Amino acid sequence: MATGRTHRPATRSRGIPEATVARLPLYLRALTALSERSVPTVSSEELAAAAGVNSAKLRKDFSYLGSYGTRGVGYDVEYLVYQISRELGLTQDWPVVIVGIGNLGAALANYGGFASRGFRVAALIDADPAMAGRPVAGIPVQHTDELESIIMDNGVSIGVIATPAGAAQQVCDRLVAAGVTSILNFAPTVLSVPDGVDVRKVDLSIELQILAFHEQRKAGEEAAADTAAAPAATRKQSATDQGPDGDVPAVMPA
Amino acid sequence: MATGRTHRPATRSRGIPEATVARLPLYLRALTALSERSVPTVSSEELAAAAGVNSAKLRKDFSYLGSYGTRGVGYDVEYLVYQISRELGLTQDWPVVIVGIGNLGAALANYGGFASRGFRVAALIDADPAMAGRPVAGIPVQHTDELESIIMDNGVSIGVIATPAGAAQQVCDRLVAAGVTSILNFAPTVLSVPDGVDVRKVDLSIELQILAFHEQRKAGEEAAADTAAAPAATRKQSATDQGPDGDVPAVMPA
DNA sequence: GAGTGTGAACGTCTTCACAGCG
């Protein structure tokens, strides 16, 4: 089955902290927007505001990549876009397959955010024979039987699972056996994979439950409403910090 | 500057850590599955395996809720389901509106994971007049003009945004003005909201970029492959821990 | 002067390991 990958020595010597990696796409998006408006440079303060984080965090994050800024000036937008893209591995082409072309799978296939980065939908796969051949987002759906050959022929290493929960583990096993080493899982199940395979999970229902928790808490605090500093109308960037993490599952490096 | 920032009073006396809150839905799902199989009790070890975390973390998490286990035995499944549901606020009904009924919005409307918890889709809203009246997942789509009245009439406090990025902030503003205090955002934008409103973000493209980062790293490590302990076929639960967090944005309690 | 880069302080989350209870 899996290649016996090594263990992670705990301290990633050359490594960029996971928390930082998770924010790089955020910075990249903000920078891309600036780039499209032909803004030449940004300060950490401005960029941080656009990305919804605070500037100290942003500077610290960038410091892990290297010293790409200019003191007294800020960061060169184009240069940073390139550096972050390279760090994230977006300067290369990543063929991706989406398995499970229901409502969600179709939404993913149509999602523009993939192509704009280095991702290319190499194939759509579904178990329903009636779907076979039917085009979704301009790409013909192929039957699950073809899964292995599609993966191998296209050198796919990233797979997206958008099947019902019951089918997810089985699909996952087949993807991994065929050579996929990174999986984005939308099915509400805990997938088990061999060492060396990364899984990230997106779970809609979990996100709502976390919101419900905070919502409930708010309701209970209607009383003691003011403590010290709490200007009612202070606008605040939302994406700032998001809870520790746990939410959307996880990266499991070898 | 130097000392004393009027921060959050440090010790949230009654508070459950965010990281723990984010895992409660995971435990709940695992417990529900056990409950359906009429399993009466579980040990922390078994439940942890089912949820994809380690047992120490699970016990610590539960300890914030109270002492619901029995030493030498484990946890009563039904009782824990109830306690966690209550803690998450799922024992009450949460009417939710989904704005933006494209592929993704439709997928969300059809998603079974909502109803099974305390969430009820109170309305589907779209800006396209051609969508109005058309049923999606058995619910007729309503026009954006009705947004405010829908929110108020149904006492909706949780909104889901599945619109294109360009419309998200505007929709968000209207939702908030109408009384929504928790938002789940699928649009690839940083939303800015007043204090007291929570926003969580799910961003598909960001998840893929994080996977690409790790994938790239793997490719570069093909060389030094063996260290010490690396049983090739060791199966591992995926959702264990997922990176620090940052990824999907954030909860911003008042 | 303006703004980056970063050591050090601080806070949060995870893991360990074992006391204590059924």
Place this chain on the structure above:
DNA sequence: CGCTGTGAAGACGTTCACACTC
């Protein structure tokens, strides 16, 4: 004995504040 519950230790992440550079 088995397994929970939890202090204490340690890893990780964030924030502060300022030296340093342009």
